[in-house]
Amino acid sequence: MKKYNVAILGATGAVGQEFLNLIEERNFPFDNLKLLASSRSAGKIITFMGKDYTVEEATDDSFKDIDIALFAGGSASTKFASAAVKHGAVVIDNSSAFRMDPEVPLIVPEVNPEDIQKHKGIIANPNCSTIIMAMALKPLYNQAKIKRIVVSTYQAVSGAGKEAIDELDNQVAAIVENKPVEATILPSAGLPKHYQIAFNVIPQIDAFLEDGYTKEEMKMVHETHKIFNDYNMGITATTIRIPVYRSHSESINIEFDEEVSVEEAKKLLAAFPGVIVQDNPQEQIYPMPLFTSNQNEVFVGRIRKDETVAHGLNLWVVGDQIRKGAALNALQIAEYMIEHNVL
Known part of the structure; x- marks a missing residue:
């Protein structure tokens, strides 16, 4: 099975940590993993699946060679989404920044998976409720x-x-x-x-x-x-x-x-x-x-x-x-894209 380079923006927060839990639980096919956060959290060590990862401060260049960028939410979404897309990543975003943008699909995979194929580099995760x-x-x-x-x-x-x-x-x-x-x-x-x-x-x-x-x-x-x-x-x-x-x-x-x-x-x-x-x-x-x-x-x-x-x-x-209301839904979107070859 092909594996993908994945970045998690907001890796030290509750949703970011849940991304890691679910990636391991669901055997998500990742190759390289990059953990990103603000300067306040940069330098922290996170042990994941037996390997130590150093949290990096997010910059526009953080998304080079990234296939899937999982954004945990917050103001960083508007700051880095366009840079991630320019580098060729598909952004799956948990913030409210893009949800009502007519150019951005708003997806619950069990409900409207057909809309995923309309994406132009960014897919929005709906509000948890x-x-x-x-x-x-x-x-x-x-x-x-x-x-x-x-x-x-x-x-x-x-x-x-x-x-x-x-x-x-x-x-x-x-x-x-x-x-x-x-x-x-x-x-x-x-x-x-x-x-x-x-x-x-x-x-x-x-x-x-x-x-x-x-x-x-x-x-x-x-x-x-x-x-x-x-x-x-x-x-x-x-x-x-x-x-x-x-x-x-x-x-x-x-x-x-x-x-x-x-x-x-x-x-x-x-x-x-x-x-x-x-x-x-x-x-x-x-x-x-x-x-x-x-x-x-x-x-x-x-x-x-x-x-x-x-x-x-x-x-x-x-x-x-934190699971279906955020991290799981986003990861299911990525899984659907891999399964249906729409990355």
């Missing part, structure tokens, strides 16, 4: 047209990066030890006010827009429209941060044009690749972040009819934000 929702919507969307979606998310701190995970740790320790609690990250590091997340729920992810919705909420709307190439679906979202390490949860209410029964929905979801149905209310079986963390699949449960509309269903959907 969008990916998790899209996985549950697709098998149902294939069965019946969706008129409207109402989604509320309960998002783990991993969505705000390694610093937010550390802050939750530190806050819990401070509370247990009866010490002052410091908050510097959430709801978003760039905002003027920050709130404690330990033993709290914050109804804000990212900055507010003029209409009262947050950027995160509108990402779910716009990205879902683009992925499904269906701009007639009504979508409204409320995104919430909860004190969970990793694995996002979503309550999704779907209104269809025609009837989709609960049993039919369960069969469609169970047959869809990358989805696991956990739905046995009598035995208290349903998805929870505690058990879906570090798992590759998206889990669906609490599937029930919405009695208030003609053709409605409620779903409870949970998926690991």
Whole structure:
């Protein structure tokens, strides 16, 4: 099997580290591996598959002879994407920089793999909460047209990066030890006010827009429209941060044009690749972040009819934000490109 030269930009962060875990787990066919980060992390040694790698400071020249560049997200994406493409690499980007660019495919491989072939050097990974929702919507969307979606998310701190995970740790320790609690990250590091997340729920992810919705909420709307190439679906979202390490949860209410029964929905979801149905209310079986963390699949449960509309269903959907919501989805895009020779 042919092997590929791979660069990971943001290698020391949570998503970058998950890239490494998955490359090993999935026997991804890499030849040379280059680990890149900011000057702050340059020089760190990362041991991977028995070999020591020195993290390099990313520059425009870092992508020479690279076939696949996995960008973990952040401002570095806009800084280095064009340079990577000029050197011949295909960039698979986890940031929001290119998602709504009409020239850049926005991909969930199980949902719209056909769009990968339209790439011009950059492919965008959707927002984590969008990916998790899209996985549950697709098998149902294939069965019946969706008129409207109402989604509320309960998002783990991993969505705000390694610093937010550390802050939750530190806050819990401070509370247990009866010490002052410091908050510097959430709801978003760039905002003027920050709130404690330990033993709290914050109804804000990212900055507010003029209409009262947050950027995160509108990402779910716009990205879902683009992925499904269906701009007639009504979508409204409320995104919430909860004190969970990793694995996002979503309550999704779907209104269809025609009837989709609960049993039919369960069969469609169970047959869809990358989805696991956990739905046995009598035995208290349903998805929870505690058990879906570090798992590759998206889990669906609490599937029930919405009695208030003609053709409605409620779903409870949970998926690991760092895996399927970020690193795994990006790596699956690369795997698809290799398998279908569209690099």
